[in-house]
Amino acid sequence: METKKEVVIRTKDLTKRFGDFVAVDKITFDVHKGEIFGFLGANGAGKTTAMRMLCGLSRPTSGEAMVAGVDVYHKPEEIKRNIGYMSQKFSLYEDLTVLENIKFYAGIYGLTDKQIKDKSEELVEKLGLQNQAKVLVSLLPLGWRQKLAFSVAIVHQPKVVFLDEPTGGVDPSTRKQFWDMIYDASEQGITIFVTTHYLDEAEYCDRICIMVDGSIKALDTPYLLKQKYGVDNITDVFYQLARTAKRSDN
Amino acid sequence: MKQFFAFVTKEFSHVFRDRKTLLMLFGVPIVQIVLFGFALTNEIKNSNIVIVDNAKDLASQQIITKIASTDYFKIRKDLMSASQIDAAFKSGDIKMAIVFPENFYTDLLHTNKAQIQVIADASDPNTGTTLTNYVTGIIAAYQAQLNATIPIPEQINISTRMLYNPDLKGAPNFVPGVIAMVMLLICVMMTSISIVREKELGTMEVLLVSPFKPLYVILAKAVPYLVLSLINLTVILLLSVFALDLPIKGSILLLYAVSTMYIITSLSLGLLVSTGAKSQYGAMTLSLVGMMLPTMMLSGYIFPIENMPLVLRILSNVVPAKWFYLIIKDVMLKGLGFSYIWKETLILFGMTVFFLTLSLRNFKTRLE
Amino acid sequence: MNAITVDHITKTYNKGATLAVDDISFSIGAGELFGLIGPDGAGKTTIFRILTTLLLADKGTATVVGNDVVKDFHRIRGIVGYMPGKFSLYQDLTVEENLNFFATVFGTTVKENYDQIKDIYGMLEPFKDRRAGKLSGGMKQKLALCCALIHKPEVLFLDEPTTGVDVVSRKEFWEMLKRLKAQGITIMVSTSYMDEATLCDRIALMLGGKILSMDTPPNIIKAYPEKLYAIKSPNMHKLLKDLRTNEDILNCYAAGEYIHLSLKNSGKQNEDLLLKHLQDKGETDLILKETIPTVEDCFIRLLGKQDGNKEGSSN
Numbered sequence: 001m002e003t004k005k006e007v008v009i010r011t012k013d014l015t016k017r018f019g020d021f022v023a024v025d026k027i028t029f030d031v032h033k034g035e036i037f038g039f040l041g042a043n044g045a046g047k048t049t050a051m052r053m054l055c056g057l058s059r060p061t062s063g064e065a066m067v068a069g070v071d072v073y074h075k076p077e078e079i080k081r082n083i084g085y086m087s088q089k090f091s092l093y094e095d096l097t098v099l100e101n102i103k104f105y106a107g108i109y110g111l112t113d114k115q116i117k118d119k120s121e122e123l124v125e126k127l128g129l130q131n132q133a134k135v136l137v138s139l140l141p142l143g144w145r146q147k148l149a150f151s152v153a154i155v156h157q158p159k160v161v162f163l164d165e166p167t168g169g170v171d172p173s174t175r176k177q178f179w180d181m182i183y184d185a186s187e188q189g190i191t192i193f194v195t196t197h198y199l200d201e202a203e204y205c206d207r208i209c210i211m212v213d214g215s216i217k218a219l220d221t222p223y224l225l226k227q228k229y230g231v232d233n234i235t236d237v238f239y240q241l242a243r244t245a246k247r248s249d250n
Numbered sequence: 251m252k253q254f255f256a257f258v259t260k261e262f263s264h265v266f267r268d269r270k271t272l273l274m275l276f277g278v279p280i281v282q283i284v285l286f287g288f289a290l291t292n293e294i295k296n297s298n299i300v301i302v303d304n305a306k307d308l309a310s311q312q313i314i315t316k317i318a319s320t321d322y323f324k325i326r327k328d329l330m331s332a333s334q335i336d337a338a339f340k341s342g343d344i345k346m347a348i349v350f351p352e353n354f355y356t357d358l359l360h361t362n363k364a365q366i367q368v369i370a371d372a373s374d375p376n377t378g379t380t381l382t383n384y385v386t387g388i389i390a391a392y393q394a395q396l397n398a399t400i401p402i403p404e405q406i407n408i409s410t411r412m413l414y415n416p417d418l419k420g421a422p423n424f425v426p427g428v429i430a431m432v433m434l435l436i437c438v439m440m441t442s443i444s445i446v447r448e449k450e451l452g453t454m455e456v457l458l459v460s461p462f463k464p465l466y467v468i469l470a471k472a473v474p475y476l477v478l479s480l481i482n483l484t485v486i487l488l489l490s491v492f493a494l495d496l497p498i499k500g501s502i503l504l505l506y507a508v509s510t511m512y513i514i515t516s517l518s519l520g521l522l523v524s525t526g527a528k529s530q531y532g533a534m535t536l537s538l539v540g541m542m543l544p545t546m547m548l549s550g551y552i553f554p555i556e557n558m559p560l561v562l563r564i565l566s567n568v569v570p571a572k573w574f575y576l577i578i579k580d581v582m583l584k585g586l587g588f589s590y591i592w593k594e595t596l597i598l599f600g601m602t603v604f605f606l607t608l609s610l611r612n613f614k615t616r617l618e
Numbered sequence: 619m620n621a622i623t624v625d626h627i628t629k630t631y632n633k634g635a636t637l638a639v640d641d642i643s644f645s646i647g648a649g650e651l652f653g654l655i656g657p658d659g660a661g662k663t664t665i666f667r668i669l670t671t672l673l674l675a676d677k678g679t680a681t682v683v684g685n686d687v688v689k690d691f692h693r694i695r696g697i698v699g700y701m702p703g704k705f706s707l708y709q710d711l712t713v714e715e716n717l718n719f720f721a722t723v724f725g726t727t728v729k730e731n732y733d734q735i736k737d738i739y740g741m742l743e744p745f746k747d748r749r750a751g752k753l754s755g756g757m758k759q760k761l762a763l764c765c766a767l768i769h770k771p772e773v774l775f776l777d778e779p780t781t782g783v784d785v786v787s788r789k790e791f792w793e794m795l796k797r798l799k800a801q802g803i804t805i806m807v808s809t810s811y812m813d814e815a816t817l818c819d820r821i822a823l824m825l826g827g828k829i830l831s832m833d834t835p836p837n838i839i840k841a842y843p844e845k846l847y848a849i850k851s852p853n854m855h856k857l858l859k860d861l862r863t864n865e866d867i868l869n870c871y872a873a874g875e876y877i878h879l880s881l882k883n884s885g886k887q888n889e890d891l892l893l894k895h896l897q898d899k900g901e902t903d904l905i906l907k908e909t910i911p912t913v914e915d916c917f918i919r920l921l922g923k924q925d926g927n928k929e930g931s932s933n
Contacts (some may be wrong), residue, residue, distance in 0.1 A: 042784030043755040142658050169658035169781070169810050171825060172914045173921045176871040183855050196810075199785060200874035204854075222875075233875065235785060242786040286788075452706040459670045461696040462723045615674045 006030040008159055008191045009054060014063035016049050023049040025214040026063060031193065033159070036186050038205030039195040042242065046214040047195050051162055054193070056080055067137070068159040084190075086154035087164035091149030094138035098129055101137060102152055109156035123151045143174030147181065154185055161185065163194040167201065179204050202234040210241055217241045267281045275431035285330070294380050295557055299323045299346040300335055305354035308348055309364075313392050322384045339371055340584060342576075346370045347379045358396075362404045372412035377554060382410050409433060414499075414583050425490045426578040427551035429509070430571040434516050434545055436479050441520030444471050446533040455617070464615050468524075472517045479513045480506070499585030508581065508595060512574040515598050518605035519570070525612035545571040573597050619684055621773055621804035622646040622669060627678035629664050639675070640827035646806060646820075651799045655809035655815045655913065656824035662808040663703055664827075666777045669806070670700050683772055696724075699771035702780050705762045709751030713742055713761055716750050717768060724769035735764045735865040738794055757786025763794065774798065776807040779808055780814065792817045812914035823917055830920040838916050844868065845884040848876035848909040851901050860899040864892060869922060 008032035024046045029126040031037045041047045046066045054067050056076030070080035090145035092101045101122055106116040124133050127147055137145060145197040146166060154161050163182075180199065182192055195204070202208050203222050210218040211236050218225055218241060222234055303310050303318070318325055326344060338344040349367040351357070357364040368385050372378030385444065389406055397403045445468065448454035457467055483506070490496040498505065527533035546552060548562060549571035555563055566572050573594040580586040588595075622645060629639040639766045640660040646652045667673040669682055671691035680687045682694045707716050717739075722726045726846045732739075738760050745753065750761060759779055766774060776795075781787045792814060799805055799819075807818070814837055815821045822832040831838055851857045858877055866888055870879035881888050889906060896904060911919075 042786070043782060045784075165782075171657035171660075171917070171921065172812060173871075173918050174657075176918075179872060180858075181859075187855075197782065197784070203874040204872060238785050239789075242784070451709075452702050452704040453708060454708045455672060455702045456700055457723065459695050459698065459700040460720075460723050460724055461692075500650060594872075616674060617667060618674070 002156060005034065007031070008033050008035075008068055009037075009193065010066045011054075011063075011141055011177075012064040014050070014053060014065050016053060016062050017061040018060065022214055024053070024060075027211075028215050029209060031160075031215065031221055033191055034189050035207065036194065036205045038202050038208035039193065039211070040197075040199075040202055040208055040238070041195075041211035045211040047170050047211055048164065050211070051164060051193070051195065054079075055083060055162055062129065067081060082159045084156070084158040084161035085164075086149050086153040086161070086166055088166060088168040092137045092145060097134050097136055098148060099123065099133045099138070100149070102155065105152045106155050108143075109158075111156060119155055123148075123155070124219045127151060143170050143177075146170055147174070147178060150178065150181055154190055157188070158190065160191045160193060163192065165195055165197060167196065167198060182200060199234045199238065207237075208234070211239065212241055254397060260537065269420065289403040294377060294384075294554060295321050295547055296324050297322060297377070297556070298326055298343060299348065299381075300326050300338065300344050302330075302335070302349045305350045306492050307353075307355040308354035310350040310532040312479075313350075313366075313389060315391060316388050317385070320384070320388065322381070338386055340586060341590065342371070342580075344371070345377060345521055346385070348385060358404050358406065362402055363407065364404075365407050365409055367409045367411070369411045369413060369430060372415040372430075373579050374554070375412075376410050379469045382412075400553065402599060412611055426575055426582060427549070429486055429578060430512070430549060430551065430574050431542070431545065432482055432486065433479050433509070433513055434519075434541060434571060435537075436482065437475055437516030438520040438523060438541050439534060440478075440539055441472055441475050441517055442523035442527060442533040443530050444475075445521070445524035446530050448527075449528070450530055458615060465610070465615055468609075468613065472521070475517060475520075476510075476513055479516075480486035480510065483509050498582050500581035501587065504583050504588060505578070508574070508577050508591065508598075511595060511598050511602070512577075514573075515605070516543055516571045518602050522605050522612070525609050525614070544569055548572060549575050553573055570598060570601050573601075619648070620645040620681075621648045621650070621896060622652075622680075622682055622806060624665070624669070624680045625678050626676045627665070627668060627680055629668060629673065629675045637827050639668075641678070642827075642829055643678075644822060644829065644832060646804060648804050649799060649802050651795060651805045651817075651819045652807070653807070653815055653818035654824055655810070655812060655917070656808075657810050658689040658827075660824040661827040662824060663777055666702075666775050666806075666808065668699075670698060670775055671695060673708075683845070686725055692846070697772050699766035699774045701762050701766045701774075701776045701779055701918060703775050703781070705758045707750040707758060707762055707765065710749060712747050712749055712896060713753070714746040714849070716761060717764055720765040721768045726769050728768065731770050732770055734770055735767050737797060738767075739764050752788075755783045759783055759787060759791060760794075761845050763791075767798070772804065774803055774807075776805065778808050778810065780809055780811060788814070802828045810911065815913040821913070823913075823920060825917075825921065831916070835913060838913065839911050842911040842916055842919060844880040846909050846915060847879050847881070847889075847906055848873070848910045849879060849906045850876045851896075853901075856897070857901060857904075860901060863899075864895050871918065873912075873915070876909070878909065878911075880919075 007030050009029075012028050013026040014024060014028070015022065015026050027046075027050060039047050039051070048224055049058065053060050053065060053072060056067070056072055056079035059076070067079050070082065072079060093104070096104065102120045103116055106119055111119065124130055127144070129144070129148070132140060132144075137148070140148070150161075150163070150166065153163075155243045167178055170178070175198070182194070182204075186192055194201075196200060196202070205222065207219065207221050208225065209216055218237065220228070225237050226232060226234070229240050231237055231240070301314055301318075303314065314325075317323055324344075326338075332552050335344070335347055339347070347369045349369070351365055351367075354366075366389065370378040370382050386408055389408060393404065393406050417618075448457065448467075454467075458464065487498065487505075491498060520537070523533055523536050523540070526573055527536050548555070548558075548566040548569045550566070551571070555566050555572065558566070577591045577594045577598075580591050624642055624644050627639055627642050628637075630637050639789070642661070642665065654665065656662055664673065668675050669680055669687060671687050674688060683697060685691075687694060708719070711719065717728055721731070735888060742757060742760055742764065744810045747759065750758065752894050753761065763776075763779070766776075780791055788811070795805055795807065796817070809815070818835065819833065820832065820834050823830040823837070823838070831841070833841070849857065849861075854872065854877065861867055861877065861879060866881050866883060868880045868882045870877055881892065893904060893906060
C-alpha cells in the first residue's frame with residue numbers, strides 16, 4: 001500500500017549538544033508525504049529540541065537533516081517558507097480578531113490578496129466561525145482557538161506542519177474534531193509532525209517515534225509496536241520503555 | 251514586500267489597541283519637549299546675590315545698577331555683616347556675593363586698576379561658573395564703556411572665589427546626584443520587580459495560602475535591597491574620596507543616617523509600585539518612567555529647580571530625590587549638621603510613612 | 619462534618635463579562651480523594667482559588683474543615699496544603715532549600731514532619747542539592763507535593779498537578795496520592811486527563827463553569843444511556859467517514875485504537891444493518907464489539923446532551 005512516497009523529512013544521526021549535555025543523540029528517521037508522524041516522550045527527552053532543529057530554529061551540532069527538500073544547516077530560513085507551526089503556548093495574536101489573524105498569517109506566508117480573501121472566507125466557513133469572524137481571539141473558547149490556529153498554520157498549504165502538543169487542556173470533543181482536521185490535512189498531502197502527551201492520540205498516527213534520553217527507543221506503526229512489546233495499548237509500550245530511562249531520573 | 255506590509259498592518263493594530271503604551275509613546279515626547287523647551291533651562295535667572303559695597307562711589311553704583319537691571323540677579327538689600335552672609339551661603343539663600351573695596355573708583359582713576367571680589371556658591375559648579383560669567387560680562391562691558399572715553403585703559407580685576415568647590419570639580423555636582431539615582435534604581439525598581447516576580451511565577455499564591463503574614467513577605471524582600479544600597483553608597487563614597495578627590499566635609503555618620511532614611515523612602519516607593527504592577531515588565535516600566543524620569547528632571551540634579559515655572563517647582567516637592575539631593579549636598583559638600591537639614595529629613599520621613607501606608611493598604615491578601 | 623462544602627458559588631471576572639463558575643454546589647467528605655475533571659476554562663482553578671481563600675466568590679458560601687472561606691480565611695491558610703497550576707517552586711533554590719523554606723513559612727521544620735513526606739522525598743533525596751529549575755517535570759511535581767505536605771495539612775488542594783508531565787510520572791504521582799489518602803488527608807485534585815478520573819473516589823465533570831455530572835466513576839459510567847460499541851478496521855480514517863454517512867449513528871469518534879460509536883437504536887438487528895452498510899462501502903475486516911464506556915466517553919456524551927445531540931459541539 002505504501003508506494004515510494006516522497007520523503008519530506010529526513011534525518012541522519014542528527015545531534016544537538018549543549019556543552020556536555022547531549023539533548024538529542026544521533027536520531028535517524030524518514031517521514032513521507034502525507035504521513036501523520038507522532039513524536040512522543042517525556043519532557044526533557046529531547047522532543048522540543050529535535051523539533052526546533054527541524055523547523056530551522058536551532059542549529060544542529062552534527063548529523064544531517066532535510067526538511068521539505070531544504071538542508072537545515074545551509075538554508076534554515078527557506079525551511080520556514082515551506083512549513084507551518086503551531087504550539088500549545090502560542091499560535092494566534094490574542095488582541096487581533098479571527099479575520100485579522102488569518103489575514104496576517106496569510107500575508108506573512110506570501111499569499112496574494114485574492115488568495116487571502118478566498119482563504120479567509122473558506123476558513124471561517126469551515127470552522128463555523130461566521131458569527132465570530134470579527135471577534136477578538138482572546139474571547140474565543142480554547143477549543144476554537146486551537147482549531148483556528150491549526151487552520152492558520154496550514155493556510156499556505158505547506159509541505160509539513162509541526163504541531164507541539166496542540167490539544168493540551170482541550171475538552172475531549174474538541175480534541176476529536178482537531179484530529180479530524182489533521183486527517184483532512186494529511187489527505188491533502190500535508191505531512192503532520194505532532195508531539196503529544198495523550199497516548200490515545202498516538203494511535204491516530206501512521207507511525208510514532210518514542211524518544212528517551214535524547215535517542216529514539218522505538219519507531220514504528222502503533223500496531224507493530226504493540227505487537228513487539230506484547231501489550232495492547234501504547235501506554236504500556238511507554239511504560240516498558242520508560243523504565244530504562246536514566247535522564248528522567250525516576 | 252507584501253509580507254512586510256501585512257506585518258506593519260498588524261503592528262498598527264497592536265499599537266492602537268494598547269492604550270497605555272500609546273499614552274506613553276505620545277505623552278513622553280510631548281512632556282519632554284515642553285519641559286526642555288520652556289521650563290528647563292541652563293540659563294540661570296533671579297539668583298539671589300548680595301552686594302557689599304564698601305566704596306559707595308560712582309563706579310560701584312554704576313556697576314551695581316547694571317547688575318540690578320539684568321534679570322540674572324536679585325539683589326538682597328538686607329544682608330550686611332560677614333557672618334550673616336556666611337550663614338546665607340550655607341542655607342543656600344544666596345548664590346553669590348560681590349564685594350567692592352573701599353576706594354574702588356579712586357583706585358581705578360589713579361592707578362588704572364581696581365579689584366572686585368566675587369564669591370560664588372560652587373557646590374553646583376555650573377551655577378557657580380555661570381553666575382560668575384554673568385558678572386564678569388557685566389563688568390567687562392562697563393570697563394569697555396569706561397575705556398571708550400579715556401586714553402589710558404582701566405582695568406578691573408575680578409577676584410573670584412568658588413565656595414565649597416574651589417576647583418570646580420564636576421564630581422561634587424554629580425556624586426550626590428548619582429547617589430540619589432542609584433538608590434532609587436536599586437530600591438524602587440529592583441524591589442518592585444522582585445515582588446511582582448513572585449506574583450508572576452505563582453509562588454506568591456502559595457505564600458498567601460500559608461500562615462506567613464504578607465507583611466513579612468514584603469519586609470523580607472526589602473531587606474536585601476537595603477543592605478545592597480548601603481554597600482553601594484559606601485562604594486560610591488570611597489570612589490569619590492579616593493578616586494575623584496572629593497572630600498566629605500560633614501559627619502559621615504549623619505551621611506549614612508540620612509541615606510538610610512532615603513533608602514527606606516525609596517523602598518516604600520518600590521513597594522507601592524509593586525502593588526500597582528501586574529507583571530515584571532510593568533514594574534520595570536513604572537519604575538523607570540514613573541520614578542526615574544521625574545527624578546532626573548525635577549530633583550535639581552541636572553536642571554536647577556529655581557528656574558522652572560511655578561507648576562514644576564511645586565511638583566518637584568513631591569519628588570523624594572529633590573529633598574535628598576539638598577540634604578546630601580549640605581552634608582557632603584557644605585559640611586553642615588543636622589540643624590540645617592532637619593526640615594528636609596522630616597519631609598522624607600513623612601513621605602515614607604505615606605508610601606508605606608498606601609502600599610500596605612493596597613497590598614492584596616487575595617488574588618483579585 | 620464534611621471537609622469541604624461549596625454552596626451555590628458563582629464567580630465572574632471582568633465585571634461580570636466572563637462567567638467562570640456558575641452556581642456550583644458540592645461537598646467532600648473527610649479523607650476523600652475527589653477529582654475535578656474538565657478542560658481548560660471549565661472553572662476548576664477558580665474553584666480552587668475560592669476554596670484556598672485567594673478569591674472571593676460573587677455569590678454563595680464555602681467552608682473548609684468547618685471554616686468559612688471569607689470570615690475564617692486566616693485559619694484555613696494555616697491548615698491546607700496548596701499546589702497551584704504552575705509548579706510554584708523557586709527555580710534558583712535547591713531542592714533542600716525549597717523544602718526548608720516552605721517548612722519555615724508554615725512554622726515547622728523538615729525534621730519535625732519528615733515521615734509525612736518520607737515516601738516521596740526519598741526519590742528526591744539524591745538530588746537535594748540540585749536547583750529546582752534543573753529538575754525534570756516529574757521531579758518538580760514531587761518536590762512541589764512535598765512542599766505542600768510538609769506542615770501536615772488536613773486538606774490538600776492540587777490544581778492540575780499532572781499537566782505536561784510524562785505518563786510514568788503521572789502514574790507514580792497518583793500512587794502517591796492514594797497512599798496519602800490512606801493517612802486520612804482529604805485531597806481535592808483537578809486534571810484534564812480523563813483517564814486519571816477513575817483513580818478518584820468521586821469526580822465532578824466540569825465544563826463552562828458548570829458541573830455536568832458528579833458521582834463515583836463506576837456510577838457515572840453505569841449512567842451512560844446507550845450501548846457503546848467499539849469498532850475497528852485496517853483503515854480507520856475511511857471507517858470514520860463511512861460511519862458518518864450512516865443515519866443510525868448517534869455518535870461516533872476516534873478513541874485510540876478503536877472508534878467508539880452509539881446507535882440511535884441498539885440491538886443485534888441494527889448492529890448487522892450497520893455492518894452491512896459499511897461492507898457496502900467497501901469496508902473489510904471489521905471488528906465490532908460492545909465496550910464499557912470510559913469517563914471520556916461519558917464526558918463527550920454529556921457534552922452532546924448539552925447541545926441537543928449534536929456531535930462535537932463547541933464549549
